[in-house]
Amino acid sequence: MNLNRRLFTTLAASALAASLTAPAMAADLAAIESAGTVKIGMLVDFPPFGITDMSGNPDGYDADVAKALAESMGVTAQIVPVTGPNRIPYLLSGQVDVLVASLGITAERAEKVDFSNPYAGISIAVYGDSGLDVADKAGLSGQSISVARASTQDTGVTAVAPEGTDIMRFDDDATAVQALMSGQVKLIGASNVVMSQIAAATGDRFNKKFDLSSQVQGVAVAPGSDALLAKINDFVAEAKSDGTLDAIHEKWLGEPLPEFVKNPK
Amino acid sequence: MYNFNFQPVFENLDLLGYGALLTIRMSLIAMVLGLIVSMLGAVAKTSGIRPLRWLVDVYVEVIRNTPFLIQIFFIFFGLPAVGISMSPDTAAIVALVINVGAYGTEIIRAGIESIPGGQIEAGKALGLSPVQIFRYVVVKPALRNIYPSLTSQFIYLMLTSSVVSVISANDLASAGADLNARTFASFEIYLVLTVMYFLLALGFSTLFAAIRRNFFSYPASR
Incomplete structure (x- = not known):
């Protein structure tokens, strides 16, 4: 009985450890394109970046960026609501392909996920x-x-x-x-x-x-999703130059995209 | 299991001690001014002058039927709109005085009304002047009758003053909140604050009991 319990505890602990150290699931650009949808995680409780509109759909700065991103990739966006603490686990376990979740770019996070160039900032x-x-x-x-x-x-x-x-x-x-x-x-x-x-x-x-x-925020992908990240960086660069991000920033924050996001140090 | 760490609290006891002093000072000022407001209110309410009575009625009902938090917000954030701007600490004292004045008015009014008419007539028969009658025959016995209610209202005022940090006024609670923001030892800090507020309340009770022994310890028929 005692031994069984100890065995179970050990097994459970090692299973947990394994799941925590399991290699992150890199997102495959080709697979996303053939499926025709990209799963994008975003916060819905962080106005004005992520909110839920009157009819219960995700809305806000991040939602507009997510839709523009999917459009530039030629696929449809499937927005998955995530929360502050679980957004990186969602990404690393492959439940979402991309995070457009107001994720501030920090050195600590950059060890776990790959960041695009900044698309927003506070x-x-x-x-x-x-x-x-x-x-x-x-x-x-x-x-x-x-x-x-x-x-x-x-x-x-x-x-x-x-x-x-x-x-x-x-x-x-x-x-x-x-x-x-x-x-x-x-x-x-x-x-x-x-x-x-x-x-x-x-x-x-x-x-x-x-x-x-x-603090600038970036789109995040799982490590190793290089093709996808390159595609996202192309989108961010284009959205900055053609005024898409300015328009979205103007809509939600009342001014064009600030200089520290456009040309980060 | 939560690991208690009182280190940050003990290192900053001077900060909390200063906060306690601010709370004591603020409460004492509010109690003295509040007592004056209450007396004036009670006299106005028991006077025969109708418009004055109505005015005090409105004051008492409005204050006693609205939350203190709203009153203090109104005084600090609302009054600047009509040109009355006070510092947070002043606004806190004004709000406390206005609040305790309304409750005190009702308490003292009850005390004044508890004085039998025969007692006042006895004062007149002894040849006392109206001021003497008011002072010795009405107010003093009235205060003696309602002393426990009035002092517990004052202690409640001291405890209520813990919310004044919402308008950024400084007191014991705001000292605790600032310390909490720096050290994140919430449980330890609030435990110590609880003890400190309890000791403050106990101190005020002792003070009030001493005042009672000195001023109201004459024998009475009732």
Whole structure:
């Protein structure tokens, strides 16, 4: 009994280990083309990149890019909703061929998946009243700036703020934005995603002061899918030059594709 | 099994201690100002002047029937629209005073109404002036009657003040939240905060009991 249980545990553990270390399933471009569909994983809970529309279909920036990608490959897109934690396992186990899932390009992830050139990006910056002159971090001194507590922008602002900056930490982006809109603060640390929503409501009342950090996102494929990746990179390059990505970015984020995504360092 | 690590908490006890001081200061200011608002409200409510009574009625009903969170949001984010802009810490105190004032008004009104008319007439018969009657015959016994309700409302005010970090005001809870954002030792931090709030409440209870012994420990017929 005891031995059996131990045996079972050992077997289960080794099976699990095997499944975790199993070689990733590379996607075959020819197979995708002959099937006529490409399975694309995307987030549906990350507005405005991935959302679910009124009729329950995936929509958003990533969905538009996914459809454009499939079209350029001459196949139809089959969009598979994935979540933040399971998107890379979905890709590596072959349940999707491609991820257009707002996956930020990091060195850590690049060890597991192959990234295309960036097709989107999120930047964190200091924004504020258009009339206010704050050119760099030194200009923060004597100003009040709102951030969402414990967010990337909180870390970013706290790191650069000089002595005499009044950093006001709120529970979330919505409240930090409220502080800006009601005039309780003159500046805010926020992402371009949040700012595009503010701009939609307030026009040119606020503008960008200076950048804090940025993160680009790439289309991901399983390692070894070189033909597919080359095809995707062709698509990204073409979509950047012919204005497809500008139009999609304009539609969802209210401005053309930012420079740090177009010409990454 | 969760691994407790109190290291980050103990390393930053000064931060939490400072937060506790801010909470004590904010609560004390709000209690004193709140008591004044409550007295004025109760006097207005028991006075014969109708418009004044209605005004206080509206104030008490609006505040007692809306959540504190909404009130504090309204004061901090809403009032700038009409040109009244306060710092987060001031807005927090104003919100607490307005809130506790409404509850206190009702509590003290009940105390004043518990004074039998004969007692006031007795004061008049003794030749006391109206101010003396109000002070010694009405207010003091009234406060004595409702002292437990009023002080528990004040302790509740101190505990309620833990939500003021939503408008980025600084207090014990926001000190804990900042520490949590840096160290991610949530469970340990909130455990220590619980103990600290409990000790604060206990401290206030002791203070109130001492005040009671000093001011209200005369014999009464009832």
